[in-house]
Amino acid sequence: MLRKRIIFTLIYENGFFHQSRNFRLQRVGNIGWLERNYKFQSVAFSLDELIVLNASKGDKDMQKFAQTLKQLVNNVFIPIAAGGGIRSLEDAKILFDNGADKIVLNSALFQDRALVKALSTKYGSQSVVASVDYKIINNKRVVFIENGTLDTGKELQEYLEEVEQLNIGELYLNSIDQDGTGFGYDTNVVEELSKSIKTPLIIAGGAGNEKHLLEGLKIESISAVATANLFNFMGDGLPNARKKILAGDINLASFLDKSL
Amino acid sequence: MKVVIVDYGMGNIHSITSALKYIGVDEVVVSHKSEDLQSADKLLLPGVGAFNQAMKNIQELQLDTMLKNLVLIEKKPILGICLGMQLLCESSDENGLHNGLGFIKGDVRKFEIAPLSVPHVGFNQVKFPENSRLYRGLDDKSDFYFTHSFRLQSSSYINAGVCKYGEEFIASFEIDNIAGTQFHPELSQTNGLKVLENFVKSF
Numbered sequence: 001m002l003r004k005r006i007i008f009t010l011i012y013e014n015g016f017f018h019q020s021r022n023f024r025l026q027r028v029g030n031i032g033w034l035e036r037n038y039k040f041q042s043v044a045f046s047l048d049e050l051i052v053l054n055a056s057k058g059d060k061d062m063q064k065f066a067q068t069l070k071q072l073v074n075n076v077f078i079p080i081a082a083g084g085g086i087r088s089l090e091d092a093k094i095l096f097d098n099g100a101d102k103i104v105l106n107s108a109l110f111q112d113r114a115l116v117k118a119l120s121t122k123y124g125s126q127s128v129v130a131s132v133d134y135k136i137i138n139n140k141r142v143v144f145i146e147n148g149t150l151d152t153g154k155e156l157q158e159y160l161e162e163v164e165q166l167n168i169g170e171l172y173l174n175s176i177d178q179d180g181t182g183f184g185y186d187t188n189v190v191e192e193l194s195k196s197i198k199t200p201l202i203i204a205g206g207a208g209n210e211k212h213l214l215e216g217l218k219i220e221s222i223s224a225v226a227t228a229n230l231f232n233f234m235g236d237g238l239p240n241a242r243k244k245i246l247a248g249d250i251n252l253a254s255f256l257d258k259s260l
Numbered sequence: 261m262k263v264v265i266v267d268y269g270m271g272n273i274h275s276i277t278s279a280l281k282y283i284g285v286d287e288v289v290v291s292h293k294s295e296d297l298q299s300a301d302k303l304l305l306p307g308v309g310a311f312n313q314a315m316k317n318i319q320e321l322q323l324d325t326m327l328k329n330l331v332l333i334e335k336k337p338i339l340g341i342c343l344g345m346q347l348l349c350e351s352s353d354e355n356g357l358h359n360g361l362g363f364i365k366g367d368v369r370k371f372e373i374a375p376l377s378v379p380h381v382g383f384n385q386v387k388f389p390e391n392s393r394l395y396r397g398l399d400d401k402s403d404f405y406f407t408h409s410f411r412l413q414s415s416s417y418i419n420a421g422v423c424k425y426g427e428e429f430i431a432s433f434e435i436d437n438i439a440g441t442q443f444h445p446e447l448s449q450t451n452g453l454k455v456l457e458n459f460v461k462s463f
Contacts, residue, residue: 073274079447101407124379200381254402256451
């Protein structure tokens with residue numbers, strides 16, 4: 001049976017990893033710090049997938065980000081998606097060459113749809129994750145780009161239907177309002193969208209504990225739950241959460257005990 | 261132990277290289293040179309991309325003749341992964357009908373499983389064949405990571421592992437010195453590392 005997934009999202013900005021709350025970033029540590037304090041490689045054995053996002057403002061140093069990516073994914077044996085600031089085929093190639101199995105596109109979905117199509121044609125739709133950030137304004141879900149700073153004026157549902165036409169493999173849906181709060185996912189959105197959206201859906205923004213992950217995994221139309229919460233899920237947090245979830249009747253992959 | 265990853269210009273070899281090192285292979289070489297392939301204890305054929313382009317690259321580098329010699333005559337162990345597995349078979353209908361290396365009887369055809377979405381992407385379970393060397397030490401129906409739109413069909417005995425997505429399809433084969441996995445062991449956590457370790461030790 002095709003399994004559901006738990007994904008960790010690491011937020012990178014100018015050489016450091018961050019905790020995000022409503023898209024405001026708080027610096028946590030660089031890669032050395034992450035490896036020392038959070039034993040990242042061993043945490044990764046509790047994950048199905050890893051997403052690494054470059055949220056640096058302004059001109060993003062793709063090469064420097066790629067070097068961190070390469071170091072980070074060494075000894076991480078799960079699919080890796082990376083993105084943030086991809087504006088050309090060359091940007092994407094740099095990430096693929098440094099350990100990414102898929103790329104994540106956000107602003108380009110609005111600003112450069114020809115690039116999205118070109119990437120999907122070149123690397124296959126399964127290699128392209130469409131990341132969409134939204135915020136509730138006047139009771140409407142409105143899409144934001146550029147790290148959540150730029151209002152597109154587009155309503156979420158209409159936007160997602162357009163994005164689906166770009167031959168992308170997955171949708172990564174992140175609620176700016178819930179992001180980093182630990183209050184749980186915006187699960188209402190899925191119920192409203194699931195009838196019109198056919199692409200596999202990853203839900204992000206708001207998970208604070210394993211109950212939230214579980215809540216998301218139980219929704220039929222959700223393929224994967226993501227969390228970027230370094231404080232709550234690193235260390236033993238994630239391995240313990242996965243154990244608890246696996247003990248229930250949830251369709252997740254099980255992996256051989258780490259000691260080979 | 262020397263494992264040579266056959267380099268024909270396609271595929272993300274970053275994870276497979278680090279996975280082989282992680283399980284303790286002391287020498288991992290990425291090459292398409294005859295002398296490197298000759299000196300390998302095991303060969304690994306990776307691959308991501310289109311079948312016809314891959315075969316074209318392989319022929320241009322004269323890897324087809326080299327591999328036929330090493331695998332069919334000298335019986336050097338080889339593991340094909342994803343597209344690499346498909347290339348070991350007779351044909352594929354990706355972008356028109358094309359011949360593969362033909363070491364294993366079977367043909368690669370596009371999934372026809374509407375309304376399920378293609379490609380088949382994610383962790384899925386594999387039912388192991390009897391007397392498997394690849395899956396030693398793993399529980400039957402363990403999970404592995406797949407990402408593909410084409411799958412192998414064969415009416416011959418190829419000691420196949422079987423996965424189900426809309427229909428049953430061949431997830432792996434292991435005959436004598438030749439093995440292949442449609443899934444990516446290098447992206448399948450500890451389960452995949454075990455399969456790689458089994459290939460390196462038991463083939």
